[in-house]
Amino acid sequence: MTRVFEQYLRPGVKATAFCPGCGHGILLHGILRAVDELGLDREKLLFVSGIGCAAWIPSPHILADTLHTLHGRAVAYATGAKLANPALTVIVVSGDGDLVSIGGNHLVHAARRGVDLTVICANNEIYGMTGGQAGPTTPVGAISATTPRGNPYATFDLVKLVLGAGAAYVARYPVTQPRPMTDAIKKAIRTPGFAFVDVASPCPTQFGRRNRFEDVGALYDRTHDLVLPREEAAMRPQSELAGRLVVGEWTPEDLRLGAGIPHDGPGPGGPPC
Amino acid sequence: METLAELLPRAGGVFVQMEDEIASISAVIGASWTGAKAMTATSGPGFSLMMEALGYAVFTETPCVIVDVQRAGPCTGQATRVGGGDVMQCKWGMHGDVEIVALAPWSVQEMYDLSVRAFNVAERLRLPVFLMADEAVGHLHETAEFHDRIAVEQRDRRKGFPPFGHGDPGGVPPMPCFGDGENLLVTGSTHDERGYRKVEEPQVHARLVERLRQKVLLRRDELVDVERYMLDDAETVIVAYGFTARGALAAARELRGRGRKVGLLRLRTLWPFADKEVAALDGRARRVFVPEMNHGQVLGEVRKHFRGDVAGYGQTDGEVIPVGTIVREVERLT
CATH class of the missing domain: 3.40.50.970 (Thiamin diphosphate (ThDP)-binding fold, Pyr/PP domains)
Incomplete structure (x- = not known):
């Protein structure tokens, strides 16, 4: 493994806060690789994050300007920074609970406004840092600290949500596909306007243990097995798509009738996906 | 906006x-x-x-x-x-x-x-x-x-x-x-x-x-920024701020016309609080009156710093405090 990315890490930050097996480290690597491959001017690079495990991906790790904000508000802070100084490349990195639950309103309105932001959602399907509570991305039936009998509520499909709200570019990949994930991050950064990447990042500690995944490997196998490329998903009946992780890239063109909107909506209940 | x-x-x-x-x-x-x-x-x-x-x-x-x-x-x-x-x-x-x-x-x-x-x-x-x-x-x-x-x-x-x-x-x-x-x-x-x-x-x-x-x-x-009106010989000092201070100044002038020694300390800053300025009224003014459109939020601060008599008038009906009300309330105190 190359150590070339050490130059992007803030001196003095020796260890990550992430649990063994957390996907966020892979995502951090992917973000740094994207920044490196794009040759971005680091002096004009601003990372904004909210609260939660994923908010720690940029802050304090990345050696650039970082703004670690309040729970849910990262996109609103980023909007102010980008509008006040359009020369900055502004990248929001935060979790699903932060961006979609608490900050859901900011997310859809930023997409609607079309402000030139890149928002990367480290989606672990649960509130990790605060103790494993359910969020709007927790699968139907999944066990969490607040859904001990299984989550009874439907989940947001973040691709549909953000694309429907007006994003210029949306992608979804898991950390188990680091190369396409990194390419999607690069495309999102290059996209003028609002771009969003939904990154499935397994949480062994809060999600895996509660939902009886024996070890980290089993949880990663689950993610790997749920993946379904959007092209393949388009050939399958809707009933086969429930709970699957439909991956790929989408643009507003896909909103045209019949263009094959991704579907990984709520499953029939019972054990996780 | x-x-x-x-x-x-x-x-x-x-x-x-x-x-x-x-x-x-x-x-x-x-x-x-x-x-x-x-x-x-x-x-x-x-x-x-x-x-x-x-x-x-x-x-x-x-x-x-x-x-x-x-x-x-x-x-x-x-x-x-x-x-x-x-x-x-x-x-x-x-x-x-x-x-x-x-x-x-x-x-x-x-x-x-x-x-x-x-x-x-x-x-x-x-x-x-x-x-x-x-x-x-x-x-x-x-x-x-x-x-x-x-x-x-x-x-x-x-x-x-x-x-x-x-x-x-x-x-x-x-x-x-x-x-x-x-x-x-x-x-x-x-x-x-x-x-x-x-x-x-x-x-x-x-x-x-x-x-x-x-x-x-x-x-x-x-x-801290205050304005002082007619304080030199004032026995009663009205401490007021915002729109209420306009009514308080008019009331103080009216009361002066009636021979009462009334002045106004207008707070142009609420925080940090004008503690020294209020405390400086000690020994000169006998009483302080605080009219405000709440139930005593500045009154309590004044009480902390002025050792003489302190009275307030709180009005929270969505209307400004009329000059006549301030005149009446000050006259009741004196």
């Missing part, structure tokens, strides 16, 4: 209507860290929504200006009627101990002048400054003089210094901004002088909280 939407883009600025007040104050803070002077304006429920982020602004030392046009609360209350119930909220509405600066305009002229002052103080001290207007001042139409040139405090953006403090206990560190190449680390968690999160160290937290307090308290003499 509607006027700013028209004027700001013409002056090279940016106006954005965010989705809610939480987003507005959040965007203000984000903008301020790029070096921009940033402000928002709100009232009642919107002010309550902003409280968490205002604590963030205090803790991260982010200059910004918040105009609160106070209305009759609590809750939605009387949306277009006057109130003065946010005096304590702007100081104590954020969780944790903070010191902030709050100004209290009583005229259209002061909405202008104190807005300039608010930005200058915010930039000089790196903190949110509150322009605590009220609905009556907010809807006032009257003559005001706008200046061709105003004194503008430039932010100290020197690079290479710790952006969150140094040895000086009440010091204001330089604030380089995003894009300046300083790899800033900004967090609302307890942090050391370079912004590194230090939530486990009691001394770091205590030192930071205390410096942020002393930043304001050590400068109280330059911040």
